[in-house]
Amino acid sequence: MSPVSEPDPADPVRHWPLAGLVVRTPRLELRPDDDVGLAALADRALDGVHPAEQMPFLEPWTDGTDTPGFARGVMQYAWRCRADLRPGRWSVNFLVRSSGRVLGMQTLTGTDFAVLREVGTGSWLTRAVQGRGLGTEMRHAVLALAFDHLGARLARSSAFADNAASRRVSERLGYTDDGVEQHVRRGRAAVLLRSRLTPQTWRRPSWTPEVDGLDACRELLGG
Structure with missing residues (x-):
């Protein structure tokens, strides 16, 4: 009788x-965050995400890069x-890599996804690689995952009115207006523009993302 082999204890996929x-x-690899990659991500945040006079995020987490504990x-x-x-509420933070180097984060979120079939997205890239179309490419990647592999029917995004770069990405991909909100940003009122995208309005890229390892995740994501 052949001995029963034990699972590899170093394989985190089991659990x-x-x-x-x-x-x-074509240029990027997106994987959910891991501890080694997160350390590199913190370094990229320290390298800079946006000019100091701007704040593109609802939560101003990039303020205080010069304070102890920021990277942590x-x-x-x-x-x-x-x-x-x-399954009922998830936020998957994908580390975005090019040639093995972490460049930023692309987030995909879902609440009651098994019923609502809606996702949200958010992202950032270190300033050194902005302006190369990578933000568009990584958004396409998670939209393909959501629409083509998880069966999402709607994707939502939002950006402050003065965040031209993020708004251009949404417009390029086919998002349509979905209302406005007012928020306090650094002590002042700021307008947040919401947008929405469906599989039918999505302006797909000329390439098709490659997705591996999803079947084992479906129960966890409600997909």
Whole structure:
């Protein structure tokens, strides 16, 4: 009788299937965050995400890059998202890599996804690689994952009115207006523009992302 082999204790996919998920585009590889990659992500945040006089985020997490614990806070945020992830409410933070180097983060979120079939997106890239179309490419990647592989029917996004770069990405991909909100940003009122996208209005790229490792994640994501 052949001996029964034990599972590899070093294989995290057994208990955390997201560790095996990957989405590949012509220039990028997106994988859910891992601890080694998060340390590199914190370094990219320290390198700079936007000019100091701007604030593109609802939560001004990029303020205070010169304070002790900033980089650790970047990692702790991702750990909280990972710890809170469950089928009814999830936020998957994909580390965006090019040639093995972490460049930023692309987030895909879902609430009651099994019923609503809606996702949200958010992202950032280190300033050194902005302006090369990578933000568009990584958004296409998670939209393909959501629409073509998870069966999403709607994707939502939002950007402040003065965040021209993010708004251009949404317009380029086919998003349509979905209302406005007012928020307090650095002590002043700021207008947030919401947008929505369906599989029918999505302006698909000329390439098709490669998705591996998703089947093991479907129960966790409600897909």
